[in-house]
Amino acid sequence: MYFFDLDGTLLDSNGVWLDIDVEFLGRFGIGSVPEDYTDYVTHHGFDDSARYTRDYFRLPLTPEEIISAWREMARSAYAGQLELKPGARGFLERARASGIPRALLTSCIPSLCSAALEHHCLLPLLDRVFTAAELGLEKRDPELYRLVARLCRLEAGDCVLFDDSPVYCRAAREAGWQVYGVSDPVFDDRAEEMREVCGPGRFPFDLRSPLPLHL
Incomplete structure (x- = not known):
């Protein structure tokens, strides 16, 4: 997923x-x-x-x-x-067409998250929406990812996170998830850290790239 x-x-x-x-x-x-x-x-x-x-x-x-x-x-x-990142909508659409379940996992304020999803009409492209606020855990906490996997009835290795934060990617990796790092200017100075966390070929990941289908 x-x-x-x-x-x-x-x-x-x-x-x-x-x-x-x-x-x-x-x-x-x-x-x-x-x-x-x-x-x-x-x-x-x-x-x-x-x-x-x-x-x-x-x-x-x-x-x-x-x-x-x-x-x-x-x-x-x-x-x-606010605009979507390049390739974001197309990536979600391709994942849906391929039958891959999709969820949002964000630390954004829930009301702002809802406003953005509604404005860009993304809700039909997502199966689940999880916010850190509603789960009561920080995204920097590996337990959040373990909880989400349990809620989705998934093994950790079947969960794939796409995120721009090296801290969040590291927490997901600690929980056993696969991670792909999406480049964002706010983390330009931590590119080497992101490469180390994500692993070979997983950073920088462009949402216009082919779907990772090795699940």
Whole structure:
């Protein structure tokens, strides 16, 4: 079964989160976004990232208020502005035509995920949609992938993840999944790490490429 990340894999959306960070932090007089902060929030879910943001910058907001602000800033982009990554729709269509089950596995806020899927009419191309928020686990946690495999009644080796994050790909590999790394500019400086995690011929994987059919 194929599992797809959303942000940076199917959806060209990672850049919008950098813009949101700049705008949101600018409201509090913070003129630049530290690299270590960006690295942390890129690899954590929204609850964790909101708590980290509050503590890192000592903001006078609750994590819930921070998430609400992020969600409001992102809503219009996910509902109509963000484009799919090259080849994303065609890859899903080819997988469906080949009889390969397909699911989304994302750490995106569920409401934003739904908005993007509806805008691009992707729901008919997916058999399941899993969000880290609804599962109660981080995508950096190998247990999330074990749980999803159980929910789909699959052996770990029959699960194939397409993701742009080396952290998430590593977690999936630790759970016994196969992984393919989709290139995204936000992780350009970690290309060697991604090659090591994914293995020969699996990074960078272009969604316009032929389907991996060796399941």
